[in-house]
Amino acid sequence: MSAAERLADRRERLITAAYSLFAHPGFHSTTIERLCATARISNRAFYECFSSREDLMRAVYDRCIEETLASVGEAIEKAPPTLDDRIVAGIAEYVRFVTADTRRARVMHLEVRRAGNVLSGARQQAVAAFTKIIESSARAARLPLTSTCWRSG
Template sequence: MSPQPRRYQGRTAIERTAERRERLFEAALALFGRPGGEGTTMTAICAEAQLTERYFYESFSSRDDLLTQLVQRIADEIRRAVLAALEAPAGTPNDRARAAIAAFVQVLTSDPRKGRATIIESAGAEPLRTHRRTLLREFAQLTVEGSHELYGDRALPSPHDQLTALMFVGGLAELITAWLGGEIDATPEHIVDAATAQFTSTAHR
């Protein structure tokens, strides 16, 4: 029989490490996802998580490593939500497009910290700025694939589909940025309406 993992307070070492990692992610989101979050330090994150630097380095190599992984986690959450909406069989292509756009907007506005971290604060400095640009292009490619899935032969051909998708994703990011900053008198639903009208009128011939 293989030895059972040792437990402390009912949890294994692996479980305790995972819990500390999640506490650091949550602390990073709380600090990085607020105005001025780009200046968040490793020390501040550790204090927020009530953990020592020893436990920080247990999971991350640096502050930028943690913040990059945090932004990637949020991007992965968005991608899963968008793909689930696109893959729903019911509804017209425009209905499915709206559902996918709503899924994108919902992740970034239902918890505004996620929107700020992913779109605003990540633009502040390297290497997060480069990672943000990479993610925008990945979502533009997802938009291209979605437009071809939704509209088939009616979808724009290359390179027009790629150019239009990049403008669409960039414009949607700017709308959400303005909403997060209180610069526009609009609701997330208004953003979804505007983005859906833009996408459905430009993503196909």
């Protein structure tokens, strides 16, 4: 393997280890030493891939969001072409996909908050990305962004 391939492999192993460890026992309970032991790399190699645990958490969180967005987007595209149907399909798929793996749910909704303000921008970007999917769906259906499914009563 080339140096770049070895670095990519170590990075991927750290992300995989962090995905499980950040979910359980949790972000604050997971040390760099434990991450490295689980990923079977040296502590020095950690810093070749990431600058901090928060940086690694950002990579794990970003991947969770990316996968969730892809799944939600696909569900919306397969839904009937009404705004109500697309919104319901998107929300249902979000809930299904995030809860299908408890690690994903914990990383996206609990541990990312525990990682601190460093990741608040990442959470805001995720909300903006989900908003963009809904807006794109509405434009594709050529429907206004008002819907009867959001009205109470």
